[in-house]
Amino acid sequence: MMNRFFRRGANEYRRQISLKDLFARQTERLKTIIESSDWKNPIASSAESEVLTARLLLLLAPLIEIAWADGKITRRESDAILEVAAKYGLADNQTEYSELLNKLTARPIPQIVERMWQDFYYFFEGLSEPEREEVKFCVRVQAQFVAEQSSNNLITFLRGERVSQTERKFLNIIFEQMENAHTAAQSLEDERKAIQTAESNASEMSEITVAADNYYGRADFDETLDDYSKLIPLVPLVKTAWAEGRVTKRERHLVFEAANRFGIKEGTPAHRRLGEWLELPPTEEFFDSGLDILRGRWQKLDAEEKDRRRFELFDDCTRIAEASGGTSNFPSGGVKICAEEIATVKHIARKLDAAATG
Secondary structure (H helix, E strand, O other), X not given: OHHHXXXXXXXXXXXXXXXXXXXXXXXXXXXXXXXXXXOOOOOOOOOHHHHHHHHHHHHHHHHHHHHOOOOOOOHHHHHHHHHHHHHOOHHHOHHHHHHHHHHHHOOOOHHHHHHHHHHHHHHHHOOOHHHHHHHHHHHHHHHHHHHOOOOOOHHHHHOOOOOXXXXXXXXXXXXXXXXXXHHHHHHHHHHHHHHHHHHHHHHHHHHHHHHHHHHHOOOOOOOOXXXXXXXXXXHHHHHHHOOOOOOOHHHHHHHHHHHHHOOOOOOOHHHHHHHHHHHOOOOXXXXXXXXXXXXXXXXXXXXXHHHHHHHHHHHHHHHHXXXXXOOOXXXXXXXXXXXXXXXXXXXXXXXXXXXXXX
C-alpha cells in the first residue's frame, strides 16, 4: 500500500513538473500573440504601452477568477498568477502591479467580472481565427494549472485530488465564456466578410457599366447595378453574335430571347443597353471584363450548378453561331458554324473554364 502511494506521488510529481513547464510555455506564447496582434482595448489609452498592459492584464483575469473559485486564494495559486505577471513584465508597472495585488487579496465584484468577459469579446474581434484558437488553448492550460494549485494539503495533492467540484464548475464557466467570445468574434468576422463580398460583387457589377460607358463615351447613365448585373451572363452571347463582324436579325432575336429568360424586359434600361451592344460592337476589353466577372460568379457555385449554367450558356452560344449561316463555304440559312465563330466560342470556353471545373 505504501509503495503504491509513493508511486502515485512520484507520478503526480512528474505530472506537475510537466504541467508547470507547459504553463510557462503557454505564458510565453500568449505574450507573443498579444505583442504582435492589432487588437485595441476600447477602454485603454492610445499609448501603445498602456494598450499592451491592458491586453496582458485581461489575460490574467480568468486566472484570478478560477483562483477565487473556492472563496480564497492559496499561496501556490497566487504564486502561479504572479509568475505570469512577471513574465508579462507587469511587475515593472507599479500602478498595474498594485491593482493586480488588490485583485488577489479582495475578490473582484460581479460587475468587474462581467466587464472582463465583455473585454474578451472585443479582444477576440481583433485576432485572427488561428490566434483565437491558440489563445483559448493557452488560457485553458493556464486556468487548469492554477486550479490544481488550490490544495495546500500535500496528501490530497499527491493522491491526485487536484480540482474541487466548485473549481470544475468555474473552469467550465471560463471555457464556455471563452468559446462564446470566440463564436461572437467569428460571427462578426463572417458578417464583415459577407459585407465585403457584397461590396466586391457590386464593384464587379459596376465594371461592366464602366466598360460600356467608356466605349460609348458616356458616363452619366442612371441605370441601377441590378440592371447591369442581369446583363453579365449575356456578354458571351453578344460576343458570339459579333464573331463575324456583324449581327444578323436571327442572332439578335436569339440574344433578346435569352435576355427575357434572365428577366430583362423590353423597355427597361438594361434592355436598351443590350440593344446598343448589338448595334455597335463593344471592344475586346469590354468583352474580357464581362467574362472575368462571370467567371468570378461561377467560382462561387457548387459543381452541379456550374455544369448546368455552362451547358445552358454554350447551348445559347451554339444556337447563335448557327443562326448566322456560316461563311461563303456554308450558304446563309445553313446550320454550320464558321471558323470565326468556332474560335470565339473556344475563347469564351477558355475564359470560363476555370469556373466550370474549379
